[in-house]
Amino acid sequence: MTQLLEASLEHIEEICAIDQEVVGDFSRSEYIRTAINQKRCIIQQTEKGIAGFLIYTNDFFENSFISLVIVKPSDRRKGVATALLSFYVEMVASPKIFSSTNKSNTSMHMVFEAAGFIRSGFIENLDEGDPEIIYVKFK
Template structure:
């Protein structure tokens, strides 16, 4: 497994993964901005792109992982955990947040296994499926 910052040459493949997962390329511009601003990480399994992570620092001046997408054929192999672990190490802020729907059991397990703790929830984003906020403090490496 290898994690690198995305480059403009990766954009089409990143959007393809996102489209595979949500059925549309409506986030193409958002993904393009993240790549351009060095806020997108890629995880490769051998030489194949397995998934990506996007973050920003506009969540109360803290880092927030806003999107993690892993291709279905690569899920449950530790790629999302590896991206979160890497992000925890390189986070530009001391506090790192992310979230997932209450119904997303697989992602709850990833957050908990990665050392994140529940920090709260937001109602009314997806009707009847609250968004659960997770938090971790940056790991300092020597």
């Protein structure tokens, strides 16, 4: 059985392990802990454990912003990211939801487009030579 739910501190180790598997270190552990403590982290829980997580904020120019979507490599291409995005869009009150990804992240561009997000602009100079593409979804 798969369920989407708010993460709690009992999930922190598993979430951080997934993040470490994807980025190669534990540099975002405190960021993740803060998001969980502030009730801004959603997970997809399966029989095998956590398949992915999403972290958001609601203070992006008075709009919602999805700051991180991470899917466990072994659970990719199974609709986890799309499910997390859809769940968040349904639960949030904001009429506009923003997110972003690097220009080079073609997989995430496809996820955003499949979830009904549209390109809204870009930011240069965050990652050298790889602009951040901003997406928005209107409710």
